[in-house]
Amino acid sequence: MATADKVFVNGKIYCIEPRNKCVEAVAIKDGKYLAVGTEKEMEDFVSSVTEVVDLEGKTVLPGFHDMHTHAINGAYKQIFECSLPEGQGITLDLILNVIREYVKDHPDFKWITGGNWPFHLLSQLHKELLDQIDSTRPIILIDFSTHNAWVNSKTLEIAGIDSTTPDPEGGQIIKDDQGEPTGVLLENALNLIQPHIPERKKEDIYKAGEWLSEYLNSFGITAIKDPAVYEELLDVYVSLAKRNKLHFRLATHLLWKCDYGNAIPYEQQIELVYNRDKYKHDRINTNYAKMFLDGVPAFKTGAFLEPYAGDKKENYDWKKMLLVDPEELKEDLVKLDKEGVTVKMHATGDAAVRIGLDAIQAAREQNGYSGLLHEIAHNGWVHREDIVRFKKLHAVAEFSPMFWYPSVFHKQKETILGKERADRTYPIRSIQQTGANVVRGSDWPIVPTPDPWVALETMVTRQNPYIDSSEILNPDEKLKLEEAIELFTINAAKTMSLEHVAGSIETGKFADMIVIDRDLFNISSKDISNVKVLETLVEGEVVYESKGEKSLEA
Template sequence: MGTLWYNGTFFTMTEEGETVSALYVQDGRIYDLGNKEHLEKRYADVIERRHDLSGAFVYPGFVDSHLHIIGHGEKLIRLDLSEVSQAEEMRSLLERKYNQSSGDQWIFGEGWNENNFPDRKIFHRLELDEISPNKPMFLTRVCRHAALVNTKALEMAGITKETKDPTGGVIVRDDHGEPTGFLLDTAADLVKEKIPKVTDEYVNRALRVAVNDLLRVGLVGGHTEDLHYYGGFKQTFDQFMNVIDGKQTKFRAHLLVHHEAIDEMENENYDKGSITPFIELGAVKIFSDGALGGRTAYLRSPYTDDPSTSGVAIHTEESLQKLVREARNKNRPVAIHTIGDGALDMALTALEKYPVTEGRDRLIHVQVVDDTLIERMKKLSVILDLQPRFVASDFPWVMERLGEERIKHSFAWKTLLENGLHCAGGSDAPIEPVNPLLGIHAAITRTRIGENHEGYLPEQKLTPFEAVQLFTTGSAYAIEKENERGKIAKGYVADFTILDQNLFTVTPDEILTTNVVMTVVDNTIMYEK
């Protein structure tokens, strides 16, 4: 028995402009497509349910190719600082949070960004001490590659003037060598290790809140990296199995596995691939550098606005190659976080030395490139994870970081596509808003919301079709599911993002007023407006 979906415009995404007006779905797969009269006649004896879409617009289900689902849930249940635009506002929110806390619990904040402040202020630990003198405070920067902590947190971690910078991290210090409370990349891990372990209930709550929110904004799935930070592989994976049970909750979660979680995963007798129809284990995740905001992205030459640093390489060239080699010994692809051109160079060298034999590697972010790096990527079996919203968030200040020459080859989504590189689209939530319509808008306009100009590096604008491809066919290709996901075609999964506007004909700013009518996963309505 099956379902007839009709009275809508269904974009197949097989070719630009190709549509049908009805679908027949059976056993969670698209069985046939065409028009209502044809399908009604052909399947009259087996149609069990009918969905009249009242003229809505149906797309293959949008999938976020790179995010941190539990981190997104934390942002929703913790103090969210991502929209703060004044240092005083941030102080006020922290004071309120402190006054609402009890006992000796930690004070957490998520997503602050000094580039949103007129004075670009970064709080000193002594200022945080004024807010929270006796409770440890840990405030994650928007990039998640830096954190602010107060003196209590530093003391608990044993960080003093004499503490050496850890490999792949920086303890920012004042002119006297004293820690300021600003910790970059692995330096923040010294404090994270002292944070009380999360409970199953906490992870479950953050994950459940996040998945419900992703469905609300039209996402049917996401490629996420969470399995190393919440009590280890098993504790986190068990909650994915509990929340995404395939009955009450259907959502297609493709889980990247941090290289430090691989051994535990194997000890639990799990391997890459599908665990359930909705949960898959994917590539080995490796970080090669940080982010441009905190100047920890690793560049081949110094930052234009701070010539004293070229950023932070999380691993040496030798250790990065060793991690890739170990993944190959287990027949696994890798997913390498690489933002700076120095990090990309290192990553490509490792992939060239140890080419993938099974599956596809992915390079995540790929924000600073040049023609030589592009030519090297074209010779490898790689998928590029792009985050279009980074353009809206990082410009114009990122031009100060990179300078006139490097910026010409940065955030170069159109150039990458024109060179035949396979690209997928994501948000990197909780770093950016998870709503895929915001990513599509940014890819098309290359502006911040409300700005009225031709766009940052306007030659890199994508067409509406290219932008939607990132979140449909692109995300499917990233995980070798291009023959069953990402299109509306026979044999493909019945996952749909149903909107009230045509993204291919509305003005770019009208994309921002588009509403999600339904989110359908496995022919099941998981969200309805």
């Protein structure tokens, strides 16, 4: 009989598979579960060298997975950029005060960068507001979607943008009645300023990476997908892994023919995908790519089958909203599928979702089922006829960010899309009920935090967790708690090809687990967002321990 390195007893340990299985003890050896069951059953694995930990009745779950987090970039923004306030009731005055203080506190910064300004302020934004704060240094503030920017006059001057500058393809320079740029740049217009922004210091990016693991582990996150990775980020991830500082499992979606957020030419992106193997590590899987099919509804750049509210149908062509040619997309999917590369496609509108599914169908028809679980990311709106296609095509529906509840953002969508269509947002349960694989991503730092507990609560309630309100958004799409947890655990593990080693607490799997401060199945669903992680373990080793709580003792 093997001897365990650690045994955890006296707990409520939710195994996830099979569903609703709960045990009181586990034994761990060499980073994997040696046994799962009763405290009595664990006695056979205990010797004088075994560390026995009393869970004191606390709840244990498998480590959570975040299937859409721009992790290093989020960490960098948190540490080195001006982070604007987010949430309900954010005003322009509040944002300007934050910018003003940040500029004053960083006199040595040659460029002021940051962001996450909300869409509802768009009509109020102007370069002169930023000029009044600082007209000598360029200021660039990205919106919550990362697709648009608000800049001052100095930035426009450096980029050579003036009244004569034409809109780039797929983008717009907002101009006033006199034809002068206002300082707001939409979609691909960001590419006009991108080449002028100084490169981030390598040492700062590494500092962000060093900070990242503990931050993610503090939320119980033990595996992630970074959905927009390029060589600079790969170098950091690999460095962390080689120094045993990457305390989570990682899948890197390498950019493929993408313009957003970087100035890397297509040729370099494609070359990196084909040279991806040199970055592999035990905890890093690089067999993934990322494409953008459309923009975002808030700025009327999401591709919808029907026109936006107030737009005339005879003047509307949804194909012009796409960022890719549908036939080229099919060719690329077929090619990448054959190469063993799993593709994640950004698609917010139902037209974009449809062409993404069409491309996956083309790959299945030409290559057969390769076993690769290609993904549609976001899925804000999915046409009813396409709901069943996810299951049929072995396609993954990844839902992010977490605004599947009534909020100021949803009110904006009602204005842009019309209330009936807006209220059909995020059909999580509809797709889940077909038997398709459904997962969740945070999209941090598009949202202010990768904290999964707010997202879990709102997936179950479809209510705003920050206010006392009975209003529910699309209640038919609520999930049961046990269903919702699977999106964060075993379902996500499948999309990372880790279901045999992670995603549930089972004998032979890696001991990636979290200890939390309350029993999810015996509290109000409105209390889920208050969950605190006490400990996070990866392969049986404690990688995070809450400083505010009494630690578990052997």
